[in-house]
Amino acid sequence: xxxxxxxxxxxxxxxxxxxxxxxxxxxxxxxxxxxxxxxxxxxxxxxxxxxxxxxxxxxxxxxxxxxxxxxxxxxxxxxxxxxxxxxxxxxxxxxxxxxxxxxxxxxxxxxxxxxxxxxxxxxxxxxxxxxxxxxxxxxxxxxxxxxxxxxxxxxxxxxxxxxxxxxxxxxxxxxxxxxxxxxxxxxxxxxxxxxxxxxxxxxxxxxxxxxxxxxxxxxxxxxxxxxxxxxxxxxxxxxxxxxxxxxxxxxxxxxxxxxxxxxxxxxxxxxxxxxxxxxxxxxxxxxxxxxxxxxxxxxxxxxxxxxxxxxxxxxxxxxxxxxxxxxxxxxxxxxxxxxxxxxxxxxxxxxxxxxxxxxxxxxxxxxxxxxxxxxxxxxxxxxxxxxxxxxxxxxxxxxxxxxxxxxxxxxxxxxxxxxxxxxxxxxxxxxxxxxxxxxxxxxxxxxxxxxxxxxxxxxxxxxxxxxxxxxxxxxxxxxxxxxxxxxxxxxxxxxxxxxxxxxxxxxxxxxxxxxxxxxxxxxxxxxxxxxxxxxxxxxxxxxxxxxxxxxxxxxxxxxxxxxxxxxxxxxxxxxxxxxxxxxxxxxxxxxxxxxxxxxxxxxxxxxxxxxxxxxxxxxxxxxxxxxxxxxxxxxxxxxxxxxxxxxxxxxxxxxxxxxxxxxxxxxxxxxxxxxxxxxxxxxxxxxxxxxxxxxxxxxxxxxxxxxxxxxxxxxxxxxxxxxxxxxxxxxxxxxxxxxxxxxxxxxxxxxxxxxxxxxxxxxxxxxxxxxxxxxxxxxxxxxxxxxxxxxxxxxxxxxxxxxxxxxxxxxxxxxxxxxxxxxxxxxxxxxxxxxxxxxxxxxxxxxxxxxxxxxxxxxxxxxxxxxxxxxxxxxxxxxxxxxxxxxxxxxxxxxxxxxxxxxxxxxxxxxxxxxxxxxxxxxxxxxxxxxxxxxxxxxxxxxxxxxxxxxxxxxxxxxxxxxxxxxxxxxxxxxxxxxxxxxxxxxxxxxxx
Numbered sequence: 001x002x003x004x005x006x007x008x009x010x011x012x013x014x015x016x017x018x019x020x021x022x023x024x025x026x027x028x029x030x031x032x033x034x035x036x037x038x039x040x041x042x043x044x045x046x047x048x049x050x051x052x053x054x055x056x057x058x059x060x061x062x063x064x065x066x067x068x069x070x071x072x073x074x075x076x077x078x079x080x081x082x083x084x085x086x087x088x089x090x091x092x093x094x095x096x097x098x099x100x101x102x103x104x105x106x107x108x109x110x111x112x113x114x115x116x117x118x119x120x121x122x123x124x125x126x127x128x129x130x131x132x133x134x135x136x137x138x139x140x141x142x143x144x145x146x147x148x149x150x151x152x153x154x155x156x157x158x159x160x161x162x163x164x165x166x167x168x169x170x171x172x173x174x175x176x177x178x179x180x181x182x183x184x185x186x187x188x189x190x191x192x193x194x195x196x197x198x199x200x201x202x203x204x205x206x207x208x209x210x211x212x213x214x215x216x217x218x219x220x221x222x223x224x225x226x227x228x229x230x231x232x233x234x235x236x237x238x239x240x241x242x243x244x245x246x247x248x249x250x251x252x253x254x255x256x257x258x259x260x261x262x263x264x265x266x267x268x269x270x271x272x273x274x275x276x277x278x279x280x281x282x283x284x285x286x287x288x289x290x291x292x293x294x295x296x297x298x299x300x301x302x303x304x305x306x307x308x309x310x311x312x313x314x315x316x317x318x319x320x321x322x323x324x325x326x327x328x329x330x331x332x333x334x335x336x337x338x339x340x341x342x343x344x345x346x347x348x349x350x351x352x353x354x355x356x357x358x359x360x361x362x363x364x365x366x367x368x369x370x371x372x373x374x375x376x377x378x379x380x381x382x383x384x385x386x387x388x389x390x391x392x393x394x395x396x397x398x399x400x401x402x403x404x405x406x407x408x409x410x411x412x413x414x415x416x417x418x419x420x421x422x423x424x425x426x427x428x429x430x431x432x433x434x435x436x437x438x439x440x441x442x443x444x445x446x447x448x449x450x451x452x453x454x455x456x457x458x459x460x461x462x463x464x465x466x467x468x469x470x471x472x473x474x475x476x477x478x479x480x481x482x483x484x485x486x487x488x489x490x491x492x493x494x495x496x497x498x499x500x501x502x503x504x505x506x507x508x509x510x511x512x513x514x515x516x517x518x519x520x521x522x523x524x525x526x527x528x529x530x531x532x533x534x535x536x537x538x539x540x541x542x543x544x545x546x547x548x549x550x551x552x553x554x555x556x557x558x559x560x561x562x563x564x565x566x567x568x569x570x571x572x573x574x575x576x577x578x579x580x581x582x583x584x585x586x587x588x589x590x591x592x593x594x595x596x597x598x599x600x601x602x603x604x605x606x607x608x609x610x611x612x613x614x615x616x617x618x619x620x621x622x623x624x625x626x627x628x629x630x631x632x633x634x635x636x637x638x639x640x641x642x643x644x645x646x647x648x649x650x651x652x653x654x655x656x657x658x659x660x661x662x663x664x665x666x667x668x669x670x671x672x673x674x675x676x677x678x679x680x681x682x683x684x685x686x687x688x689x690x691x692x693x694x695x696x697x698x699x700x701x702x703x704x705x706x707x708x709x710x711x712x713x714x715x716x717x718x719x720x721x722x723x724x725x726x727x728x729x730x731x732x733x734x735x736x737x738x739x740x741x742x743x744x745x746x747x748x749x750x751x752x753x754x755x756x757x758x759x760x761x762x763x764x765x766x767x768x769x770x771x772x773x774x775x776x777x778x779x780x781x782x783x784x785x786x787x788x789x790x791x792x793x794x795x796x797x798x799x800x801x802x803x804x805x806x807x808x809x810x811x812x813x814x815x816x817x818x819x820x821x822x823x824x825x826x827x828x829x830x831x832x833x834x835x836x837x838x839x840x841x842x843x844x845x846x847x848x849x850x851x852x853x854x855x856x857x858x859x860x861x862x863x864x865x866x867x868x869x870x871x872x873x874x875x876x877x878x879x880x881x882x883x884x885x886x887x888x889x890x891x892x893x894x895x896x897x898x899x900x901x902x903x904x905x906x907x908x909x910x911x912x913x914x915x916x917x918x919x920x921x922x923x924x925x926x927x928x929x930x931x932x933x934x935x936x937x938x939x940x941x942x943x944x945x946x947x948x949x950x951x952x953x954x955x956x957x958x959x960x961x962x963x964x965x966x967x968x969x970x971x972x973x974x975x976x977x978x979x980x981x982x983x984x985x986x987x988x989x990x991x992x993x
Contacts, residue, residue, distance in 0.1 A: 055211025077610030
């Protein structure tokens with residue numbers, strides 16, 4: 001299998017553009033240099049160039065970078081940075097959305113645009129290092145295809161083999177070094193900071209510093225070691241040109257340029273839908289149960305928060321209660337079963353927290369999370385393993401025929417419970433392994449799964465389908481994972497190397513391994529797209545641990561051809577957890593608030609800045625920070641939010657009823673504004689696995705003559721071609737370039753600083769007096785303008801020449817060549833994007849290319865109780881709706897007598913477009929006056945005009961119109977309409993096409 005990488009996913013391209021646009025105006029530098037031994041003490045003087053050479057070079061001034069930063073933040077709806085506080089920039093991307101691919105592609109794009117060649121990727125663990133290296137290997141051919149075969153080298157830094165660092169510094173090709181922070185953050189014992197014959201006598205760190213590398217930090221919250229930690233110091237020691245920080249869970253958000261948060265990723269279907277199968281024990285009140293939750297010292301009063309079974313007016317209930325040293329638990333709970341049970345010493349010292357529990361015949365010291373008198377843990381864990389196997393096999397029944405390998409992950413508390421070793425070093429199955437094999441054999445005998453086990457030898461199958469991935473010591477034994485020293489890192493590497501190198505093999509249906517057990521080894525870094533079940537057989541500790549745990553299964557799955565599949569009908573991650581569904585959802589949402597800064601229920605002043613508005617000239621521009629603030633004030637005046645931005649119930653009602661009131665000039669943007677508010681007013685939707693229901697077809701409707709007539713008109717497939725009106729495109733490019741902003745001259749920036757020389761060293765403190773002045777440059781060497789723009793726009797040299805000469809702006813090119821090239825390329829490419837949809841032509845494929853009606857029965861559809869509506873006229877017994885607009889529309893379809901049959905079009909019904917495939921909402925058959933039948937494909941929206949949708953959504957709608965127009969033959973062809981309600985559809989039915 002070869003994994004396929006999609007080069008045109010808009011959200012990934014936006015993340016790449018956000019970083020590359022920071023350096024807009026930077027001249028292309030392709031400096032070749034050699035590294036020589038330093039002959040002076042220049043290296044010891046801060047601010048002087050090293051004799052070791054120069055790699056990346058930045059020619060932009062701080063105010064130019066700050067302006068670009070503000071433009072990017074405005075475009076992406078992010079709060080503006082007050083000043084350029086550092087050279088660190090942050091990209092936030094939800095786990096599973098292709099973060100590694102994005103920053104690797106950014107490296108190639110930075111090289112193409114600006115000639116940067118030296119890049120260091122710093123990661124927190126061996127797992128992520130191996131994952132990045134594997135991604136570099138499997139994307140090498142992909143990137144060479146995208147970037148004209150550009151040569152590049154990449155390697156894993158090994159402190160015992162520093163030789164490749166010299167090639168990193170001296171080569172003129174793209175150089176990518178991947179290193180763990182543990183290998184660079186201890187100067188006193190690290191070879192990175194020692195002279196070596198293998199690097200020509202220089203210190204490897206000096207070679208790296210001389211190149212001014214661009215640092216890419218993967219998971220910086222784990223790399224930094226705090227704001228002043230050893231990791232951050234090691235990064236600064238490399239003398240980076242800039243630091244690009246990528247994560248889903250940033251702690252410190254340095255100058256954010258792009259954000260794709262968890263809510264966006266789930267709303268857009270970029271990751272799997274999450275559902276929870278909750279294993280909660282109830283009515284187990286037969287022992288004196290005590291669980292320590294936490295200890296605390298408030299104003300000198302030491303107490304412990306514990307979970308106890310307390311007698312209440314409605315019976316025995318498990319409650320959280322605060323207790324102190326000496327408390328009698330029989331009195332606290334009101335239950336005789338706690339007789340002679342008491343609280344002893346409570347210790348709150350960090351890292352040594354415990355509570356002493358005294359009971360008849362002994363005492364026990366409970367650490368936070370530990371329990372006394374709980375039900376048999378193995379009994380609960382057996383049920384969880386059983387449920388995971390059943391969930392796995394249910395998905396395998398559905399997905400195996402589609403060529404999708406299903407994988408499941410178990411997270412356990414210690415390796416010995418899965419596998420241990422006897423005195424002779426032979427491996428022995430632990431209790432989890434034994435339970436798994438017993439339950440797997442039990443499930444294999446169930447009638448539901450006989451098609452999966454028809455020709456399988458069950459005596460060995462249970463042993464072959466599971467394995468563990470843990471750190472491996474030098475003797476080959478498994479151990480709990482820790483990367484706190486070199487030996488443990490080497491043990492981890494032996495395990496991770498195996499996992500990463502066999503990624504494709506694990507995805508193959510020919511490989512029997514399907515169930516993977518791990519300690520903390522797979523917490524981050526190990527990602528496989530086909531993980532569909534995650535079972536936590538250990539307590540989920542911190543909030544971040546919960547999020548990272550489910551993050552291992554969020555990626556969209558792939559089939560046996562390595563092609564990524566979309567849609568929640570296929571992509572649902574089931575989490576089997578030991579907390580209630582409500583608790584899991586609540587705790588996960590708290591984590592998103594704490595880790596991502598998403599403030600559910602809070603509207604901030606900047607959050608409408610990126611909304612797109614169309615000028616009188618037809619140009620699309622962001623609303624901007626000032627107008628965003630005015631809109632926020634309007635929402636406050638309407639009592640939709642309070643003075644702190646907190647969402648009020650009146651806003652929720654207005655959104656649900658489609659009655660949101662916005663200022664008159666922004667009525668065209670109502671849909672975009674409502675979309676932002678819906679995200680902020682709601683929360684992250686987590687499904688309850690116990691509420692999942694299969695949605696069956698209604699045979700009477702599916703096989704009715706009416707539905708057959710409707711399906712015949714929409715089932716055929718098409719292909720498209722892009723036809724440009726060259727003259728029109730040239731004219732629009734000329735106009736766009738003429739109206740583009742003015743080009744400034746090169747500038748010089750002055751700063752004043754006080755220098756203080758003391759025993760502690762030299763300190764510089766900036767003072768007032770900074771200024772920027774324009775420079776008159778008469779000796780500028782003009783680059784090859786036509787070739788550069790040809791590379792950036794893919795237009796012919798002749799066409800580009802016409803655009804430039806007719807624009808009358810070539811004097812701007814002489815004034816500031818690089819800035820003009822950036823401006824012209826952006827103007828031309830924007831015109832090209834607008835022309836794509838205008839010039840698209842669809843053609844129906846042959847009669848053998850169509851969506852068969854049988855797919856309704858073959859492709860399983862599922863929904864959840866909260867988003868299912870029982871219906872009668874539909875091809876399905878229930879409608880699975882995604883929004884209030886769809887729910888209302890389904891209700892109207894049912895009640896309107898003119899509607900005979902309809903279908904909510906399933907996820908597998910897709911139309912190809914240049915922007916991504918498109919799934920329309922509904923197919924509807926309307927009968928007028930009891931005779932004439934009109935066939936519709938309907939896209940439901942809260943507005944009817946193109947300005948109401950985003951650019952991409954509007955473009956897909958135009959493609960949908962063109963597709964169905966290409967299918968239409970005769971009077972009974974299906975019509976494609978955008979509608980808010982069934983009344984809009986019926987009005988269209990009465991109008992002749």
